[in-house]
Amino acid sequence: MDDIPDAVSGTAVAVSGTTNLNTGTLLDISVFLADIDRQKQPAFAIAGVPVADTSGKDGAWHAVIDTSSLSPGEYIVTARNGSTEATRLMVIYNSLYDTGASSGESFVTKTYAVDPESKTVVTGTSTQKAGPSPDPAVLVLAGLAGVGCVGVILGNLRKK
Amino acid sequence: MKTIFFVLGIVALILFCAVPCYGADSFESYLIAKSNSYKYNTIACDDGNIAWVEYGGDSNPGNYSRVIYRYNISEGRKDVVIRDPSWKRDLAISGNRYVWSDGRGIFLYDSTQGKLTFLYSPGNQSSSPCIDRSTVLWVDYNKGNYSLEMYNAMSGMHRIVVSSATPLGEPAVSGDRVVFREAGPANDLMVLVNLTTMEKTVLYDGPGSRSMPAIDGDNVVWADGSTGPYQVVLYNLKSGVLKPVSPSGSFQMYPDISGSLIVWEDYRNSSAGSFTFQRGRGDILLYDMAANTTKIIAEGQYSPEFPRISGGFVVWSGGNEDTHDIFLYRYPETRAQDLLGLQEGTVNSAAPTTVPTPGTRVRYYSTISKGEMEWYSLEPSQKADRISFELRWNDPTTALSLTLVSPGGSTWHFTDADDTRQDRAVRMTISSGIPKGNLEPGKWTVAVTGDSVNGTVPYDLCWVLNKKGQTEEPTGFCFGSPASGRQ
Numbered sequence: 194m195d196d197i198p199d200a201v202s203g204t205a206v207a208v209s210g211t212t213n214l215n216t217g218t219l220l221d222i223s224v225f226l227a228d229i230d231r232q233k234q235p236a237f238a239i240a241g242v243p244v245a246d247t248s249g250k251d252g253a254w255h256a257v258i259d260t261s262s263l264s265p266g267e268y269i270v271t272a273r274n275g276s277t278e279a280t281r282l283m284v285i286y287n288s289l290y291d292t293g294a295s296s297g298e299s300f301v302t303k304t305y306a307v308d309p310e311s312k313t314v315v316t317g318t319s320t321q322k323a324g325p326s327p328d329p330a331v332l333v334l335a336g337l338a339g340v341g342c343v344g345v346i347l348g349n350l351r352k353k
Numbered sequence: 354m355k356t357i358f359f360v361l362g363i364v365a366l367i368l369f370c371a372v373p374c375y376g377a378d379s380f381e382s383y384l385i386a387k388s389n390s391y392k393y394n395t396i397a398c399d400d401g402n403i404a405w406v407e408y409g410g411d412s413n414p415g416n417y418s419r420v421i422y423r424y425n426i427s428e429g430r431k432d433v434v435i436r437d438p439s440w441k442r443d444l445a446i447s448g449n450r451y452v453w454s455d456g457r458g459i460f461l462y463d464s465t466q467g468k469l470t471f472l473y474s475p476g477n478q479s480s481s482p483c484i485d486r487s488t489v490l491w492v493d494y495n496k497g498n499y500s501l502e503m504y505n506a507m508s509g510m511h512r513i514v515v516s517s518a519t520p521l522g523e524p525a526v527s528g529d530r531v532v533f534r535e536a537g538p539a540n541d542l543m544v545l546v547n548l549t550t551m552e553k554t555v556l557y558d559g560p561g562s563r564s565m566p567a568i569d570g571d572n573v574v575w576a577d578g579s580t581g582p583y584q585v586v587l588y589n590l591k592s593g594v595l596k597p598v599s600p601s602g603s604f605q606m607y608p609d610i611s612g613s614l615i616v617w618e619d620y621r622n623s624s625a626g627s628f629t630f631q632r633g634r635g636d637i638l639l640y641d642m643a644a645n646t647t648k649i650i651a652e653g654q655y656s657p658e659f660p661r662i663s664g665g666f667v668v669w670s671g672g673n674e675d676t677h678d679i680f681l682y683r684y685p686e687t688r689a690q691d692l693l694g695l696q697e698g699t700v701n702s703a704a705p706t707t708v709p710t711p712g713t714r715v716r717y718y719s720t721i722s723k724g725e726m727e728w729y730s731l732e733p734s735q736k737a738d739r740i741s742f743e744l745r746w747n748d749p750t751t752a753l754s755l756t757l758v759s760p761g762g763s764t765w766h767f768t769d770a771d772d773t774r775q776d777r778a779v780r781m782t783i784s785s786g787i788p789k790g791n792l793e794p795g796k797w798t799v800a801v802t803g804d805s806v807n808g809t810v811p812y813d814l815c816w817v818l819n820k821k822g823q824t825e826e827p828t829g830f831c832f833g834s835p836a837s838g839r840q
Binding site: 199202264265266277284285286288289290292293295296299301302303304306307309310311312313314 | 412419420433434435436437438439440456457458466467469470471472473474475502511524632
């Protein structure tokens, strides 16, 4: 089974893979929550996904998982036919906490207000981006340098 | 109707006799969180508060939304902390601040301010947050590089504490000191960093692996695999002395420390614990450094797991059902400790009282022995705004306690001492926390526990429902095990 990229809850997630099972073999695709002990029931399932002919190579299969009923979390996706089984992890997030696709940005903080009664998030986010905070000693030196600059400027003004 | 009650009682008694009681040898522990929903295996404990992650608030097995709950020990009460849509794992708590990971970033929730902060660096994977007061630390990973990151909840300051090309893991913080595991060239290192001076010290660099560190003050504990199965070791930062806590040759997992008390999951009495670790069926052990004593506080029959300790209070997850109920143990030496829990929520309030219930007609009479727990349930009418209980017994050497679980899962537990009057009775009143409001509709569950009993003693239980000073007969009262089974 191919790797499954992280996805936002509510979107369609395509899962696919290749197999040496015969063309036309039907696979059952099941999605289980990963971190519940002894979880027996799948959170989502598709039955009868056919293995397609790929002219001489291993057969390919493809299915789409509807994540609208899946809460954010880590899931185990299995493709199974009889005793033959392949698995991959799938991670679902809520769009409220979208971090964006880019990497290399500096540290980001987002804040949300929580309703005191319902305990749910009630406001939008305000984004604040900041790099690693400077050392306090650097702040002190910067402050002293600033004071010095002001002194020089004032001195120059007085000379004029 | 009496015949039905009698038959139900007989059936329940047969069940109680046939099924060994979970708390039989650890009667000082009691259930604080029971529901039909699954609970994630993360429990945090700090300053009289216990927090955990629980799946959806109903019995629907497909409801996988996660909610953080808190149980306040001094109030004896369970509340919702937050029910936002984040994926919640690796929960930690300090006072009213809660931190958890969703794999990409760290969530910091201040329940006093009602403010949730999402901390992340795009593209990084964040995990294992820990917190002490306003200091939050966690591990970040991106493209082969690991870093230990710190955020101050008061100042908003963020800094990278340690960067490494080898894996970092499982930080634990106490004051301005953090311990964590760092993979070395041949084996794991246990490392300490002073967050004030940024001085880095390797506490131990021995063969094998080490994991699950915890720190409180000058003492650090972790599970060390240098001699075979993980053994809990104790390192004193002042003396520099490292020693095993209670060596056994069988696996010892998930140590935690608070003051002079250390707890861990111990497999010396489990057939699965000697050579290969197989989760479950271990005991929970407590080592008292001051008294130099070790005792089992929960036996492994129903797989107690993930112990945490704060002050004299130990919590763990009981795996006797798939839902993993949560249990609290009060270490006797520290029972007098004053833990001031912070109030939150307004659904129901409960308080012990020295005043007898308005009506004292005995509703049920039974006998109980040490470690036994007898369950009752009742469904008050929706018009009641208060419900009072009175549990009484005659034997002065006996100690019984009363646990009440509301339909919504709020749980209270009271002993004779809680009402400040030692009179062989436990009295408590639950009221709606909402002005002119009524009690939660549904089934209320009551448990009477034989905490300290010689032989078998009789007791009686009465209860009264009230609405604006008027008493009312309950409906649907019955004796027997609750739907989800007994403990």
